[in-house]
Amino acid sequence: MTEFVERVSYLAEGPLALVIGCGDMGMGSARALGRRHPLLIADRDAERLDRAVDALVHEGYAARAIACDITSTGDVNNLAKVIGRGPGVRVLAHVAAVGNAPGGWREVMSVDLLGAHRIANAVAPHMVRGGVAVLISSTGSRQSQHDPEIEALLDDPFRPDFEEALIKAFGREPDFLEAYYMAKHGVNRLARKLAVDLGPNEVRALSVSPGLIDSTMGRTGGSLLPVYDGGKKRLGSRSEKAVLEVPLGRQGTIREIVSVIDFVTSDAASFLSGIDIAVDGGSTAFWQSRGVIGS
Numbered sequence: 001m002t003e004f005v006e007r008v009s010y011l012a013e014g015p016l017a018l019v020i021g022c023g024d025m026g027m028g029s030a031r032a033l034g035r036r037h038p039l040l041i042a043d044r045d046a047e048r049l050d051r052a053v054d055a056l057v058h059e060g061y062a063a064r065a066i067a068c069d070i071t072s073t074g075d076v077n078n079l080a081k082v083i084g085r086g087p088g089v090r091v092l093a094h095v096a097a098v099g100n101a102p103g104g105w106r107e108v109m110s111v112d113l114l115g116a117h118r119i120a121n122a123v124a125p126h127m128v129r130g131g132v133a134v135l136i137s138s139t140g141s142r143q144s145q146h147d148p149e150i151e152a153l154l155d156d157p158f159r160p161d162f163e164e165a166l167i168k169a170f171g172r173e174p175d176f177l178e179a180y181y182m183a184k185h186g187v188n189r190l191a192r193k194l195a196v197d198l199g200p201n202e203v204r205a206l207s208v209s210p211g212l213i214d215s216t217m218g219r220t221g222g223s224l225l226p227v228y229d230g231g232k233k234r235l236g237s238r239s240e241k242a243v244l245e246v247p248l249g250r251q252g253t254i255r256e257i258v259s260v261i262d263f264v265t266s267d268a269a270s271f272l273s274g275i276d277i278a279v280d281g282g283s284t285a286f287w288q289s290r291g292v293i294g295s
């Protein structure tokens with residue numbers, strides 16, 4: 001066991017920390033949140049989910065699994081039904097997304113944007129007083145166009161002609177990265193809307209935008225990049241150049257994201273709501289200084 005877990009009965013029976021996605025960041029979040037709340041972990045990859053929850057239980061966490069593909073209305077309704085039978089949700093950490101999708105831009109929209117909306121709609125009615133929803137976004141969200149027509153679509157992704165209307169507003173089909181940026185921009189907007197809608201119930205909502213992170217997802221974008229030691233920078237792939245846009249000169253780590261998730265979901269952050277926090281080693285400031293994005 002690597003971390004102390006207060007495994008007492010009120011903890012195991014209290015409102016849940018619901019973590020959607022058991023990849024690198026989801027598991028880091030689960031280990032942080034599981035020190036304060038019983039865990040319910042959801043993912044579409046049933047084998048990975050079983051391994052994840054076995055590991056958590058072995059480490060002493062009160063953790064349960066529920067298989068759930070966030071692109072499936074049936075799965076998400078089932079998740080809501082299971083939650084509805086319990087004492088509610090104290091923390092929602094919505095982490096699941098696709099970093100590289102065989103289904104291209106449509107899959108990115110379906111998982112990263114519609115999936116986030118589907119989970120928010122299903123879980124919001126079960127959030128208890130003092131609760132908090134943190135939606136994991138990306139600094140890519142800040143590189144998306146601030147076009148009112150596109151933003152109106154990102155706010156209403158279940159309209160039947162969503163994809164066609166997006167192509168029309170964007171002027172063509174977006175590529176994978178453009179869609180990822182738009183979807184994550186939509187996630188930031190969703191977090192703000194939740195903060196306004198759920199605030200009167202004393203529930204907070206916000207988004208956290210990781211920058212360039214050394215992770216399984218990050219590594220699909222290119223070979224290893226400098227991490228803590230700011231080691232030699234070999235230029236070549238897009239992401240190797242990207243590290244030069246990080247003023248701290250290296251990638252971040254999963255732990256550096258998880259520690260922010262830990263803080264923003266704790267009572268120490270009880271007046272923090274409706275914002276997006278970039279955890280990016282200064283990339284956003286770099287892009288602003290170069291006029292790549294507005295301030």
Ligand SMILES: NC(=O)c1ccc[n+]([C@@H]2O[C@H](COP(=O)([O-])OP(=O)(O)OC[C@H]3O[C@@H](n4cnc5c(N)ncnc54)[C@H](O)[C@@H]3O)[C@@H](O)[C@H]2O)c1
Pocket residue numbers: 020021022023024025026042043044045048068069070071095096097098099111115136137138139209210211212213214215216217218219
């Ligand atoms: N890792 C990075 O470099 C990085 C950088 C910026 C932002 N982010 C964001 O951080 C979040 C998590 O990143 P990660 O490193 O943990 O990724 P990861 O790929 O390790 O984990 C993602 C998890 O989501 C699950 N998932 C994917 N589609 C799903 C679906 N339809 N239904 C249910 N589960 C699904 C996967 O099975 C996987 O377990 C994502 O929102 C990502 O966009 C990551």
